[in-house]
Amino acid sequence: MSQHYDFEQSLYYNYDLFKEKSLQNRFFRHKDIVKLISNLGEKNLFDINVAGKSFEGREIFLLSIGNGEKKIFLWSQMHGDEPTATMALFDIFNFFSDTMNYRDIKKIILAKTKIYFMPMVNPDGADRFQRRNALLIDLNRDANRLQTPEANILMNVFDSLKADFGFNLHDQNHRYSAGHSFKSAAISFLAPPVNYEKQVNDVRLNAIKLIGSLYKMLNKFIPGHIAKYSDDYEPRAFGDTFQRKGTSTILVESGGWKDDIERQFIRKLNFILLLSALKQIAEDSFQNIPESIYESIPFNEEKIFDVVLRNLSLKKNDIKIRIDVGINFEEVFDKDGNTTYRKATIEDIGDLSVFFGYTDIDLAGYEIQDAKTYNEKAFTIDELKKTDLTEFYKNGFVNFMLKKSIDKEWVDLPLNLFTNRKKEIKTKIEIGAVPNFILQKDGRIDYVIINGFIQRVNKNSEYLGNGLIIR
Ligand SMILES: [Zn+2]
Known part of the structure; x- marks a missing residue:
């Protein structure tokens, strides 16, 4: 010493x-x-x-x-x-x-x-x-x-x-x-x-x-x-x-x-x-x-959000505006009482320049678009675990259909699940909504945001985070 x-x-x-x-x-x-x-x-x-x-x-x-x-x-x-x-x-x-x-x-x-x-x-x-x-x-x-x-x-x-x-x-x-x-x-x-x-x-x-x-x-x-x-x-x-x-x-x-x-x-x-x-x-x-x-x-x-995404462009009724999006995670206990998962919420939208995020990214030039639901085929969780998500993400797909309903609120994979075929999962950029959307620039999807987790779409990326099961 x-x-x-x-x-x-x-x-x-x-x-x-x-x-x-x-x-x-x-x-x-x-x-x-x-x-x-x-x-x-x-x-x-x-x-x-x-x-x-x-x-x-x-x-x-x-x-x-x-x-x-x-x-x-x-x-x-x-x-x-x-x-x-x-x-x-x-x-x-x-x-x-x-x-x-x-x-x-x-x-x-x-x-x-x-x-x-x-x-x-x-x-x-x-x-x-x-x-x-x-x-x-x-x-x-x-x-x-x-x-x-x-x-x-x-x-x-x-x-x-x-x-x-x-x-x-x-x-x-x-x-x-x-x-x-x-x-x-x-x-x-x-x-x-x-x-x-x-x-x-x-x-x-x-x-x-x-x-x-x-x-x-x-x-x-x-x-x-x-x-x-x-x-x-x-x-x-x-x-x-x-x-x-x-x-x-x-x-x-x-x-x-x-x-x-x-x-x-x-x-x-x-x-x-x-x-x-x-x-x-x-x-x-x-x-x-x-x-x-x-x-x-x-x-x-x-002054802190868990995530701040800055300078995104959002188009509504042909009007384009520039917004920052502030996202917080809530830690939720699973039904087993031992493990926790994370559920994200959009906390604020607009000029968030007086705040900062533990994860804080400038995404100027990126446009927010609706996340897509893949309903051509249903999967089991094991199948999804083995699936390379890059091609799906590149096409904007973040919501997947499960073959069989399971008694859980979340999934330990970077995607959302649903079981009801008729269910439409809408992207909402509003306070209180779960942040699920895609970010596009020059016709290319570079990021998908799934339950607040940011995935950089690239075949070498490691995709992390948990998704939610939507009923
Ligand atoms: Zn105390």
Whole structure:
């Protein structure tokens, strides 16, 4: 390990040493973390307790490590479908379990602080990959009324610790941008306010300074991709409540990054920023950071589409207009409850120059035309899998007839399916429609858009994406 790098850079390059490899995507369950915590228990390094049980009886764990005076409390996934930081917490457990690396830094952290972790506050929600708990209550609006077992457990632990610092770990919509920049908000911070006036007291000031320091540090890795979450006071939320009760509380929202749908890069950033925070609290090294850094962080804005197709020409009633098309994907769970597919919607049409897309293509000169339905022959899915689609695409065909109806809403192929011979599948360039159309220039079809996925028509292209089954 080179001395040349600072701690965070070194963590960035050595992350794979600590990554908990059994957690590979967002859809792990409570049983998966039970297993990991039980393995961790055998090492006798962390103090591990069951803080309580969820409405459906799943254990909510509290792990602690360290002997210092400064108490730090981190909790994740109170929204069941926000698992990124939970994965990072298990990476951090591996970091502390490791006996080979960063011994001096660990020694300082564990001498100066005592760290408490509550991963997966909402296990019932996590098992359904839904925001709310099994009672369909948003735990982050239950900090005062405390009607859910999970909110009670979080509040009881908080009250028993009276920690100096709290880290409230969430995921946010991947379509937030950092201010008006054309950059995604990969990480958004907030020092939650303590009242509607957004007053800065000493407790909040500590959080503001530490965020300023973390912002500077993270900017080395993801310049311009850091934002501030809305600072409107929400008295029913835990972050605001804990800040009000005297713990310097930092909200961390894991956001979007191009081609990182499973948020594994954002997980790595969480690992780095949380360990950096622990070190900085231990060393008290953030105290000289001016408040103005926090103030300079841009707020989250909604400036991103999943796809923006620019400068298309659209002919209607002999009038030709130039439009951009903004498309978003919705992630939908299959009936099996395990796999997801994507369903696209046209979100906006017109001048989208103030927005940007994760996929953003200038298609000047291309004219939108109706996608075609091939109904000369019916296929099985297996036949379609073996079919070279290039010739069909070249002739504008994107909708295919199935021999036999199947009980599914989607197909894992870049085409749409239908079973009713009389069904006519119309191309609609309107808000709310599924984007299925073709793009033509000089009489040649170069692109087909199928359920929002863009296929470059070329015999060497790899066609990707999923289509829908149209009834
Ligand atoms: Zn959340």
